Amino acid sequence: MPTTNNQTKGRQATTPRKLRRKGKKWPTSLYLSRFLLFLILPVLLALIAYLTYLDKQMRGQFEGKRWALPAQVYARPLELYAGMTLDPDEFEESLRRLRYRLARSTTQSGTYGRDGNRFHIRSRSFFFWDGAQQGQWIKLQFHQGRLQSLTSLVDQQALGVLRLEPEIIARIYPLHKEDRILVRLSEVPSTLVNTLLAVEDRSFHSHFGVDFRGILRAILANIRAGDLVQGGSTLTQQLVKNFFLTSERTLKRKINEAIMALLLEARYSKDEILEAYLNEIYFGQDGPRSIHGIGLASQFYFSRPLNELEAQHMALLVAIIKGPSYYNPRRHADRARQRRNQILGAMSERNLLPPAHLATLKATSLGLSQDATAGISSYPAFMDLVRRQLRRDYQEQDLRSEGLRIFTTLAPEVQTQVESIVSKKLQSLEKIHKLPPKELESALVLSGTQNGEIIALIGGRTAGFPGFNRALDAVRPIGSLVKPAVYLNALSKPNRYTVISTLDDRPLRLKDQKDHIWAPKNYDRRYHQDVPLHTALAKSYNLATVRLGLDLGVEEVIHTLTQLGVRRTLQPYPSLFLGACALSPIEVTQMYQTLAGGGFRTPLRAIREVLDVDGRPLQRYPLTVKQTVKPESVYLINTLLKEVVDQGTARSVKRLLPTGLEVAGKTGTTNDTRDSWFAGFSQDILGVVWIGRDDNHSMRLTGSSGALQVWGEVMRKIHPRSLQMVKPKDVEIITIDPSSGLRVSAGCPGKSYPFIRGSAPGWQANCRKRVVKQTIPAREQPKKSPAWWQKVFQ
Amino acid sequence: MNIILRIGTMLLVLSINACIITPREGEEAPVVQIGSKLPPTKPQTFKRPRLSNQNISTSAVVAPSRPNTGVEISPYITHSSADKRSQQSHNSSTRRANRASNQSQAQRTPDSPAIVALLDSASREQHKGRPAIAAATLERALRIEPHNARLWYRLAAIRLDQGRSELAISLAKKSNSLAGEDMALRKKNERLIYQAKRKAGF
Numbered sequence: 001m002p003t004t005n006n007q008t009k010g011r012q013a014t015t016p017r018k019l020r021r022k023g024k025k026w027p028t029s030l031y032l033s034r035f036l037l038f039l040i041l042p043v044l045l046a047l048i049a050y051l052t053y054l055d056k057q058m059r060g061q062f063e064g065k066r067w068a069l070p071a072q073v074y075a076r077p078l079e080l081y082a083g084m085t086l087d088p089d090e091f092e093e094s095l096r097r098l099r100y101r102l103a104r105s106t107t108q109s110g111t112y113g114r115d116g117n118r119f120h121i122r123s124r125s126f127f128f129w130d131g132a133q134q135g136q137w138i139k140l141q142f143h144q145g146r147l148q149s150l151t152s153l154v155d156q157q158a159l160g161v162l163r164l165e166p167e168i169i170a171r172i173y174p175l176h177k178e179d180r181i182l183v184r185l186s187e188v189p190s191t192l193v194n195t196l197l198a199v200e201d202r203s204f205h206s207h208f209g210v211d212f213r214g215i216l217r218a219i220l221a222n223i224r225a226g227d228l229v230q231g232g233s234t235l236t237q238q239l240v241k242n243f244f245l246t247s248e249r250t251l252k253r254k255i256n257e258a259i260m261a262l263l264l265e266a267r268y269s270k271d272e273i274l275e276a277y278l279n280e281i282y283f284g285q286d287g288p289r290s291i292h293g294i295g296l297a298s299q300f301y302f303s304r305p306l307n308e309l310e311a312q313h314m315a316l317l318v319a320i321i322k323g324p325s326y327y328n329p330r331r332h333a334d335r336a337r338q339r340r341n342q343i344l345g346a347m348s349e350r351n352l353l354p355p356a357h358l359a360t361l362k363a364t365s366l367g368l369s370q371d372a373t374a375g376i377s378s379y380p381a382f383m384d385l386v387r388r389q390l391r392r393d394y395q396e397q398d399l400r401s402e403g404l405r406i407f408t409t410l411a412p413e414v415q416t417q418v419e420s421i422v423s424k425k426l427q428s429l430e431k432i433h434k435l436p437p438k439e440l441e442s443a444l445v446l447s448g449t450q451n452g453e454i455i456a457l458i459g460g461r462t463a464g465f466p467g468f469n470r471a472l473d474a475v476r477p478i479g480s481l482v483k484p485a486v487y488l489n490a491l492s493k494p495n496r497y498t499v500i501s502t503l504d505d506r507p508l509r510l511k512d513q514k515d516h517i518w519a520p521k522n523y524d525r526r527y528h529q530d531v532p533l534h535t536a537l538a539k540s541y542n543l544a545t546v547r548l549g550l551d552l553g554v555e556e557v558i559h560t561l562t563q564l565g566v567r568r569t570l571q572p573y574p575s576l577f578l579g580a581c582a583l584s585p586i587e588v589t590q591m592y593q594t595l596a597g598g599g600f601r602t603p604l605r606a607i608r609e610v611l612d613v614d615g616r617p618l619q620r621y622p623l624t625v626k627q628t629v630k631p632e633s634v635y636l637i638n639t640l641l642k643e644v645v646d647q648g649t650a651r652s653v654k655r656l657l658p659t660g661l662e663v664a665g666k667t668g669t670t671n672d673t674r675d676s677w678f679a680g681f682s683q684d685i686l687g688v689v690w691i692g693r694d695d696n697h698s699m700r701l702t703g704s705s706g707a708l709q710v711w712g713e714v715m716r717k718i719h720p721r722s723l724q725m726v727k728p729k730d731v732e733i734i735t736i737d738p739s740s741g742l743r744v745s746a747g748c749p750g751k752s753y754p755f756i757r758g759s760a761p762g763w764q765a766n767c768r769k770r771v772v773k774q775t776i777p778a779r780e781q782p783k784k785s786p787a788w789w790q791k792v793f794q
Numbered sequence: 795m796n797i798i799l800r801i802g803t804m805l806l807v808l809s810i811n812a813c814i815i816t817p818r819e820g821e822e823a824p825v826v827q828i829g830s831k832l833p834p835t836k837p838q839t840f841k842r843p844r845l846s847n848q849n850i851s852t853s854a855v856v857a858p859s860r861p862n863t864g865v866e867i868s869p870y871i872t873h874s875s876a877d878k879r880s881q882q883s884h885n886s887s888t889r890r891a892n893r894a895s896n897q898s899q900a901q902r903t904p905d906s907p908a909i910v911a912l913l914d915s916a917s918r919e920q921h922k923g924r925p926a927i928a929a930a931t932l933e934r935a936l937r938i939e940p941h942n943a944r945l946w947y948r949l950a951a952i953r954l955d956q957g958r959s960e961l962a963i964s965l966a967k968k969s970n971s972l973a974g975e976d977m978a979l980r981k982k983n984e985r986l987i988y989q990a991k992r993k994a995g996f
Contacts, residue, residue, distance in 0.1 A: 039798070081908030081938060130930040131915070160911025161938075450940035451933070598971050600964070620926070623933050623949070625964050631971045684940055726941065726972050729980075 051259065058260040059267065061243040062276065067292075068174035069182065069403030069613060073386060074166035075410040076455070076608070077128070080140070081161040082150050085719045088117055088142040094413050095121070097167055099303040099369075109135045110308050117142040120153065124305070126165035129609060129617045133163045145719070167412055170383050174400045177288050181295030182403070182613075185275040188294060188306055191352050192314040193274070198346055199318050201235040204274070209236045209265035210258055236261040239277045283317070284324040291324075301329065303369035311353045312364045315343040329366050337366060380466035381459030382410050385586075385606045388472070393619060394610075403613030408606055409453035417717050418444060418456045419463035425710045426461050426691070433700055440699060442710065443470035443690045445589040446718075449681050451623050452593055452602035457586075468694075475582045476675045476692060480540045480649075480703065481668035482561070482579035484595065484637055486549045487537050489560040492633040493552075494759035499534045499636055500736060503544035510546075510574060520546055520578060523669070523702075534753070537640045538648030540667065542578055549577030563628040565590040565601050579668060588679055589688045592666075595641070596681040598726075599634035600625040631728045632756045638664050638725055639754050641680075649704050650678065656712030662723040663715065667703030674698055676706030682720035687711050727754070734760045737767075909935050909942065916948065925956050943972035943979055950986055959994035963987050 078094055080086075095112055103111035106122040113120040118141055125135040137153045150159045173179060185193075197204050203211050211234045233241070240260045264273060282290065283297035291300050294317065298306050301320075302313050309317075319339040320327050329336035341362045348358040386408055390399060398404070426440045444458040459469035468474070490497040505528040510518045520542045522528070528541055536544035549557055554572040561570065570581045583591070586604065594601040602625050610619040641664035644650045649667045657663065665680020676691040676699070689707040693699050699706075727733070734743050735750040743760055744750050748767035905913065912935040919928035932949045939945060950965035966983040973979045 036798075079908075079934065079938065081906065083906055083908075084938075130927045158907060161908040161934075163934075448937070448940065451936060453937075598968075600968050600971070617926075620930075622929060623936065624961055625968050627964060627967050627971075724941075726943075726974050728971060 051263070054256060054259050055263045055267075058240070058243070058263050062264065062268065067180060067182065067279065068178070068401035070174060070179055071172040071399050071402065071404040071406055072168055073170040073172065073383065073406045073408060075169045075408060075412045076453075077126070077166040078164045078413075079161055080147060080150055080159075080164065082147060082158065084147050085145060085721075086142070086147045087145055087719075088114075088119070090413055090417075091119070091140075091142075091147075094164075097412060098165065106137065108308060110304065123162065124165050126163070127615060128163065129611055129615060133165075136162060138162065166407065169379055169408070169410060169412065170386075172387075172399045173289065177290060178292050179286075179289050179296055180279060180291075180293035181299065182279055183275075183293065183295040183306065185271055185278065188278055189309065189314065191311065191347075192294070192306070192309065192317070193278075194350070194352050195314055195318050195343065195347050196278075196321075197235075198350055198352070199343055200238070200321065201233075204235055205270055207234055207265075209261035209263075210234065234261065235277050236264055236273055239273060239280060240264060242280045242282065281321055282324055283320055284328060301368055310367075311347065311357075312340065312344065312361050313367055315347060315361075316340045316366060319343050329368055333366060340366070378464060379410065379412070379415055379457075380464065381469050381471060382408070382415065382454070382457040382606065384459065384466070384469045385454065385457055385472060389605075389607050390610070404618070405611040405613070405615070407608045407611070409448075409455060409608060410457075410606070411455040414446065414718055415456040418446065418458060418714050421713050421717060422458055422710060423461055423463065425713050429691075429701065429706060429709065433705070435699060435701075439693055440691055440701075441470060441474075441694050442692075442707075443474055443585040444710070444714070445471050445585050445688045446714070447589055447593060447604055447686050449593065449596035449684055449686050450602070452590075452597075452604045453608075454589075454604055454606045455685070457606075470690065471585045473584060474690065474692070475584050476690065477580055477582045477670045478588060479579040479668035479670040479675060479677060481588060481666055481677050481679055482557075482576065482581065483537060483540065483545055484641065484666055485560045485564060485591070486545055486552065486557050486577055487533065487640065488564075488595075488629065488633055488637045489552050489556050490533070490548055491636045491756075492560075492630055494756040497533060497548075498755055498759050498761075499532070499640065499753050500741060500761070501533045502530045502741075503533050503536045503541075504547050505529060505531050505536065505541045505544040508543050508546060512573075518575065534640050534643055538643040540644075540649050546574060546577050550574060560629070561591065563601075564592075564594045565603075565628075579670065585688050585690045588677070588690075589686065592679045592681065592688060593686055594628060595634055595638060596664075596686045597625065598638075599627055599629040599631040601628045602626075632730050635725060635728050635731050636754050636756070641665055642723065645680070650680070650708055652704055653680075653708050653712040653715075656709070656716050658716065660722060661715075661720070663720075664723055665708075665711070667708055669702040669704075672698040673700050673702060676701040677703050678707035678711045680708075680711055680715075681723070682715065683723045685715070685718065685720040687714060689714075730757045731755065732757055732760065736761070737764055740764055905942075905944075906939070908938055909945070912938075913945075913948070916952075920952060920955070925952050928952050929956075941972050943969045943974070943976065946972065947979060947983055947986070950983070954986060954990050954993070957993070959990040962990045963994075966990070 092112075092114060100110055100112050100121070103113060105111075106113050106120045109122045109124045111122050118139065120137075120139055122137050123135050126133050136159070138159065139149075139151045139153050140147060141149045141151075150162060151157065152159055171179065201207075201211070201214070203214060207214070214234065237257055240257045243260075279293040279295070281294065282292055283294075283300070284291050286300060291297055295306060297317055297320070298304055298309055298313070301317070302309065304313070316329060316336065319336060319342075320329065322339070326332065327336045327339055344353070344358060344361050347353045348355045353361065386406065387399075390406065394404075422442050422444060426442055427437070429435070430437050430440055440461070442458065442461050444456070445454065446456040447454045457471050459471045460467055490501075491499065505522070507527055508520060512518065522542050523540065527543065528539075531539075531541060531544055533544075533548075535541075536548070554574060554576055557576060558570050558572060566583065566587060568581070568583060568587065570576060573580065590601075590604050593604060602623070605621050607621050609617055609621065612618050642662065644666055645653060645663055650665055653663070653665075661682065663680055663682045665678060668677030668679070669675070670677075674692060674696055677689070679686075679688045681687070689711045691699070691701060691706040691710065701707075731754050733752050734755050735746050735748060735752050736742065737744045737748065737750045741761060742764035743762060744764050744767055912931050916928040916931040916935070919925070919931060929949060929952045932945055932952065935945050936942070936949070946965055946969035950962045950969060953965060954962035963986075966986045970980055970983045973983065
């Protein structure tokens with residue numbers, strides 16, 4: 001109907017009927033709902049955004065939280081085998097350093113028993129990169145300073161060789177100085193885990209991050225006690241709390257932690273959270289180093305790995321968690337014990353330990369280890385060398401954070417002995433020679449003759465003090481230590497020189513370009529005229545040596561020094577022949593190592609291998625040799641160096657050494673006795689000792705009276721093997737008639753000398769002193785006092 | 795209004811919960827010495843925390859984890875003929891141990907049980923195709939008997955297998971310098987040097 005339409009049209013401008021009929025409330029509700037929509041939606045979105053942000057933060061922490069693990073540095077492992085030289089008392093000391101415990105019965109790994117010369121040991125296993133060494137139950141029988149037998153107590157069979165776990169000698173810490181030993185959940189004893197849960201978070205496995213029942217329980221307990229006795233935090237919440245660096249306890253922080261705990265539980269399994277917790281939880285402070293994680297706490301408090309902990313230890317660890325400072329067992333023993341015993345009670349209630357043992361356990365002492373903290377390196381001079389070698393291949397950052405395992409060559413049992421010997425000997429030398437006390441300083445390097453492994457290193461007389469490392473950095477003139485290089489060069493020219501060649505030890509004056517005169521003198525201020533070459537070296541005659549050197553040429557001698565391993569640039573002056581060149585003790589060690597190695601140079605090493613945190617080899621430093629000098633010439637020189645000890649300047653050392661121990665070496669003294677050196681070796685050990693003053697003043701000690709004495713004392717203690725050189729194929733031992741210098745048959749009186757084949761003098765017809773027939777050897781005679789040498793300076 | 799109330803209650807509940815997390819007695823946070831920034835983290839390919847996915851050291855003796863390539867060095871003498879030798883040599887090992895391996899005598903002195911065990915282990919490793927471990931085992935033996943020319947020869951042979959010809963030659967020369975009158979060993983070394991030189995293209 002048209003009127004209806006007109007009516008409808010007419011009403012367009014006004015509010016629709018329906019709406020008007022509902023009444024006044026409706027328009028407000030509409031605005032209200034729209035208003036709330038605009039309010040809720042953004043709030044909801046904001047909430048979601050915030051949760052996402054928190055989630056990201058939490059995940060970033062939990063997953064990205066790669067704990068910066070310190071690098072662990074190990075000494076060389078002790079290898080036990082029947083027949084080895086080993087003193088039982090020193091061995092027991094090594095066991096103690098490895099934290100083995102004396103026990104009546106050796107049922108637990110890490111224990112040993114001793115009955116005089118017999119040991120029973122339950123060794124720990126260790127996974128070396130080149131093979132696992134399982135823990136063994138073994139019997140060791142010592143006899144007269146040797147390990148006579150090594151037998152398994154399981155089946156009474158003899159063992160070939162047993163490698164004990166190596167000592168940790170240092171850790172290279174992350175800059176924030178958190179320290180931890182990572183453990184997997186499976187490596188933590190279940191008793192310990194269950195105790196932790198019982199005490200800290202009973203419903204860990206059932207709650208979802210926040211435990212309301214636990215909170216209520218805590219409220220009730222606190223109300224009942226009238227004090228704060230229980231906390232309602234779950235392990236998850238505690239873990240989250242540790243993620244944050246600062247410990248504000250604001251409401252905002254707590255809310256964040258709670259939410260993150262919920263998110264954590266949503267994303268990760270209970271086991272993962274528990275494992276992270278066990279590695280994160282803070283257990284106390286060791287000076288600047290903070291102890292995190294149950295693995296390290298176990299070592300720190302009890303010097304035991306987790307699997308060697310007993311119930312009372314576990315209870316104490318759990319007790320500490322609540323307040324590592326308040327319950328510090330070393331400072332507040334009573335409090336700690338009280339709480340520990342409470343926990344033991346809780347353990348007993350839950351049958352985590354036999355209830356019958358409860359009383360005994362409560363009565364036990366805390367069981368804390370007395371060991372000095374392993375925070376600082378005990379061998380700073382050696383560690384200095386290790387770091388320098390590592391720095392070639394690794395960044396400092398990696399060293400501090402990647403959990404690298406560095407296996408070194410250090411023999412701690414030798415190092416400790418040597419430190420004490422050096423310190424005592426210097427004191428004694430100062431007394432004997434009436435020197436001012438505490439002014440002498442010293443450096444020492446000990447290495448293996450054939451493999452170049454550095455087994456001990458001393459940088460100064462005060463062991464353990466990380467000061468100036470003289471072994472590596474005290475660059476001092478080496479004096480007569482250079483002479484073997486001169487003589488080696490000569491002997492490597494057998495057509496010109498043999499060990500019995502005559503040298504001229506008469507006065508000598510040299511003029512340099514600036515017309516300065518150099519008139520070297522012998523130490524005894526005498527001239528010895530004609531001397532055989534071997535005597536000139538054994539007695540360290542200067543004039544004979546300078547003449548010899550001039551005949552060879554300075555460049556030749558420098559060449560020999562380079563072959564021996566000296567890398568420093570040397571000044572090509574004749575004063576080089578008397579050692580006016582400066583080297584550090586370790587450089588001298590490298591030089592003499594080539595001699596001790598029979599002409600085969602091996603680079604000195606402090607590191608054997610570097611493994612990553614999972615035990616995989618990252619870098620290995622294998623044994624390498626290179627023949628740089630002919631073994632025949634080296635054999636001759638080494639024979640002469642033996643003579644230095646038998647009859648020459650080092651003969652006083654025989655008093656210190658056990659009879660029958662053959663060694664070789666060279667003394668060195670510089671001008672005005674500012675430096676006292678000795679470099680010498682036995683069959684297996686090379687030692688270089690330097691004594692001097694840091695202010696470089698004279699100290700009236702020669703190589704013989706100073707460094708040699710220290711060297712001798714050291715060698716006496718460490719039981720080296722007697723030097724037995726293997727004669728090379730092209731060396732022959734010939735008997736020489738001393739008066740004629742000619743060869744005689746073996747039965748005749750005379751002395752035996754080594755010669756490179758073809759260089760021995762001609763035959764003497766018969767043994768009689770009066771020479772009947774003389775054959776003059778066809779080789780060149782060494783030149784005598786030629787004037788041409790003056791040309792050297794023009 | 796209701797909705798605001800609902801949100802408010804939720805926040806209130808959460809805050810109550812937060813408040814109930816009572817502070818522990820004497821509780822303190824660990825001493826941390828860096829600033830507010832976390833230590834830089836490296837990109838992770840795994841989603842799980844680093845711990846659970848990787849092998850980690852055992853807390854027992856801070857050992858590296860069990861490497862897949864590790865093998866237990868048998869401490870027992872396994873070689874049957876070595877058993878006889880070891881019986882005899884065991885008694886004289888105390889005397890022999892200090893004697894440097896001066897092979898000036900033409901016949902070979904029997905090796906000590908330690909050397910035998912390590913040589914056996916090295917052979918096994920070589921057969922398993924693990925020359926690096928075999929070489930390391932020989933280095934262990936060389937620490938016990940540094941002048942044993944045969945050990946140097948064995949090491950040279952392994953290095954030759956690994957293609958390290960120059961090192962193999964040096965090691966064989968070293969073995970020769972210690973071989974004394976052991977002609978058989980000298981021949982072996984010379985043969986090895988020849989092979990190595992050929993390999994290296996000399």
